[in-house]
Amino acid sequence: MRGFTRRSWLGGWLGLAAAPAGAQTRPAPRRPAPAGLLPLVMLDPGHGGADPGAIGPRGTQEKRITLLLAQELRRALEAGGRCRVALTRSRDAFLPLARRVEMAREQEAALLLSLHADALPGPQAAQVRGASVYTLAEQASDALAAALARRENQADLAGGLRLPSVPPEVQRILLSLMRQETRIASERLARLAIQALEGDVPLLPQPLRRAGFVVLKAPDVPAALVECGFLSHPLDEALLNRADHRTKLVTALAQGVHAFLGRRQVT
Ligand SMILES: [Zn+2]
Numbered sequence: 001m002r003g004f005t006r007r008s009w010l011g012g013w014l015g016l017a018a019a020p021a022g023a024q025t026r027p028a029p030r031r032p033a034p035a036g037l038l039p040l041v042m043l044d045p046g047h048g049g050a051d052p053g054a055i056g057p058r059g060t061q062e063k064r065i066t067l068l069l070a071q072e073l074r075r076a077l078e079a080g081g082r083c084r085v086a087l088t089r090s091r092d093a094f095l096p097l098a099r100r101v102e103m104a105r106e107q108e109a110a111l112l113l114s115l116h117a118d119a120l121p122g123p124q125a126a127q128v129r130g131a132s133v134y135t136l137a138e139q140a141s142d143a144l145a146a147a148l149a150r151r152e153n154q155a156d157l158a159g160g161l162r163l164p165s166v167p168p169e170v171q172r173i174l175l176s177l178m179r180q181e182t183r184i185a186s187e188r189l190a191r192l193a194i195q196a197l198e199g200d201v202p203l204l205p206q207p208l209r210r211a212g213f214v215v216l217k218a219p220d221v222p223a224a225l226v227e228c229g230f231l232s233h234p235l236d237e238a239l240l241n242r243a244d245h246r247t248k249l250v251t252a253l254a255q256g257v258h259a260f261l262g263r264r265q266v267t
Helices: 006-017 062-080 097-106 122-126 143-156 168-197 234-240 243-264
Strands: 040-045 084-087 111-118 131-136 203-211 223-230
Touching: 040 062, 040 097, 062 084, 062 111, 062 223, 062 243, 097 111, 111 143, 111 168, 111 243, 131 143, 131 168, 143 203, 168 203, 168 223, 168 243, 223 234, 234 243
Parallel strands: 040 084, 040 111, 111 223, 131 203
Antiparallel strands: 131 223
16 A cells, blocks of 8 residues: 655645646646655766866766766665666766756655765865765754865756745745655665664764755755765775775665665555
């Protein structure tokens, strides 16, 4: 039996509310996925095309590492047979941040996992290393988180979220309900990812972090952004170039995603 999901009520309400009588520009209501279809995991390899992202001391480009990780994580997830997987980009091409968010919403993704590997300038480059997982927050958890989000968001200054045009007061209430539920689910996704990574992969001292990443702003798709390490640190750069280390990363992330989906499904 189909479960009681966020989209079967809040999404439906938003779709209905988006259709004032006689409106010619009625946005299509969000349709629940057909019964029996496995949940969709949207993987988002950061950067691409003219935007290389961070670049390591040995010249490793973040956009190449994130695409490799996404492709490897897709294989690991598909091998589990418990979800479908889509990528926001599967080649070296630029993709605006807002478009990445839209793709997750349009395809009714159960979650969005954005993959990155960052870099710090100056003396910090040789000191800071380890993976971390971010969820969305208006207020960054610390100065480092704020600086990283600024850098990622600069990839697309025009980034934003297109929402159905509903009366402002209705939109405010529905979005607030949706965002609250999505925020709780996103926090759980991030915690499960960190738990799975712990012990297998070097982590930042406080690996669960919050910042205003544009790519996490869908009001109805739980989302987390994984910084898989610091390309500016020689050890992390070397690890991210190693297939065995990436296998550890994607195995742990697949475990976190499976744990999230396992408890999310209601029968
Ligand atoms: Zn990045």
